[in-house]
Amino acid sequence: MKMNRHIGLALLLILLGALILLNKFGVHTGHLMGYLFPVAMIGLGWLGLKNGKSFIGFILIAIGGLTLMVKLSGLIAIVLAIGLIIYGFSLLKKKSNVY
Structure with a gap:
């Protein structure tokens, strides 16, 4: 092939x-079907941008992206919490090395 x-x-x-x-x-x-529609909207928006339909492409990408961010908000919150913890530990480690 x-x-x-x-x-x-x-x-x-x-x-x-x-x-x-x-x-x-x-x-x-599972929850895979809930992610299908926003990803399809982003894909169609990208296809619109590629074919010169920039207005509708940007609208579809924006709506699909926002919808996907809402669906992934739990995961985003977990990643943010882990990042804050790591940053906090790095601040403590830097402060203890000063003395």
Whole structure:
């Protein structure tokens, strides 16, 4: 099989379609389906930007990005908390080296 740039898009579309069908037939796909729509909006916005439709592309990317950030807010909060803890320990370590 010759690899070209359309194979990746085709495989992605097949995967997304299979996930939607599995969900409709009652196979629990978890929270993955909740992330599908915002990621698809970002992808369509990028495709719009690539094809010269910059206004609609930016709108789709912004709405998809905001929706995805809301869905990932728990993970973002955990990463922020870990970063604050690490930064706090680094401040303590620097202060103890001064004396």
